[in-house]
Amino acid sequence: MVTRHELRHDFDRVAPDVYARKGLRLDAVSRAKAAVHWTKGEGVLVGRSAAALLGSAYVDADQPAAIALPRHRRTTPGITVIQAEFSRGERCEVDGYPVTTPPRTAFDLARLLPRDHAVPLIDALCRATGLHPSTALSLADGHQGIRGCARARAVLGLADPGAESPPESLTRLLLIDHGLPTPTTQIVVRYPGGEFLARLDMGWEKWRVAVEYDGAQHWTDTAQRTKDIDRHAVLAEHGWRIVRVGADLLRNRPYIIIDRVLAALTATGAHLDSVRAA
Template identity: 35%
Template sequence: MQPSPIPSELGPFFAAKGALDAGVPASRLRARDLQRPFHGVRVRPPTREDRQKKDERRSDVVKEHATVTLARQYALRMTEHEFFSHLTAAVIWGLPLPPALENTSELHVSVFAPLHVPRSRGVHGHQARVESTTVRRHPKTGLRVSSPVSTWAAVAPMLEHPYDVVALADAIVRVPRAPGGFARSMPRPLGTMAELDACIRAGRRVGISALRAALPLVRLGASSRTETWTRLTLVDAGLPEPTLDFDVFDDHGMFLACVDLAYPELRIAIEYEGDHHRSDANQWAKDVDRYDALSAHGWRVIRVTKRLLFDHPQELVRRVREAIAAR
């Protein structure tokens, strides 16, 4: 016998209490077809309409991160004193994390002292201090979450490599802009250098030495974790620091490309290529056109892959060093 349908107005997931108030029998909420990610929360199986919407969804629509979906489910049972923090907050804000930390299914939820830490299956509870932690309402999801700067300070002790502490801060202070100087409405940065500095000065905290070491290395133009890693890999090898997010124009002022990292005076561009550059045919074609245009105007392009950056950084350094020497 098929279970009775759940009212569509409750959405794909809902609070059990809200379902009871809507007239759903308690016995229906105990049915096996409903998932129970947290106490008092239910997730209904997708309907035919849900599957149809998924099929009709355009390929350029960004799929919601699984952690964000899980956080929205937990939010149905959150108290007014709880907020998402640490790794969960970083994912909600879209901050770059190492893959092993980004894809964890455990939620990090905090309260301010002296309240007791939240305890629930699948939840890592924390106790925060008012003087060193700021809480915001996330503009897109509406979730209560630690601010990007507070999240940086909380996540830093969980990161194994100092480059990732810098990459997190780079993402916070990055000033989004339209390449080539074209007029376009752009979002504001998530935080400022002054706010990062104030966060460090707010008092003692775990991992403060890593924060202090990272702050002088933070730059405004890095648009990804891998760009930060590329920059720091080159600088730590003794090479000049490259310019980030650099617009290239031809001799007549025509915009050619915006490159990830550059030595403008030497006409050397360093481009990181993620998997989408290889798997997306349109992106691949655009890359070929850009590199041809740069080459035609005297630029040498050094292409960086994940394997080169993380497995063979010495080879990356060698290629850049030889390019500089040749110019």
């Protein structure tokens, strides 16, 4: 039991009648749970908040929680309220908290968010839940006419559970946007005898060209750096061309990525007339 004195001095108000202990940094999951408590259990978590409860990584902790109610209710800071109801088949519970199902969550992310925000979140949601994008596409077929449905179909068609981080998702979108064939994700490379050699982020096994996104640890960790150098040397010995991508290239110089990928593919004899300049 918390006294009024303790509530006032030891807790911060998150929403009306909802408090968190002072100093606790709320993540996307705790923000979502706070929103449910604010609605006294009446709401259903949707969009990013549903994705967070379903185990999706990379949901921005600073975004407001998103929750649906069957009737209009005045919103409160830190919580976005929509008026909506869901069929029994489009909602479930996670640890006692009501959320939209993975297919419905993916559908809503795809139809309501900008593409480059939606795809990484859907990729992560699929990876966390085992959802295949085609299942969410099938759900879209049953919601023709709902706002953003056409956009949702296009976005869901770009989703790939093989992406292991948002930068990998965005790198894949960059390649597709410039007319390159859709790369396969998580390519397993083996030695001639069948022994595992490497798993590559994405690429084209037909031409033995891969694109690897290197996070900060690949550049700052000496042991990881040494491992990467050895790994890429062995892959080169087995005929693979690796295009390495980092945050600066992806954000500020994407044309270099396209040029390098195109050069690697052309060197293998690939004919790619539809590639567009970055």
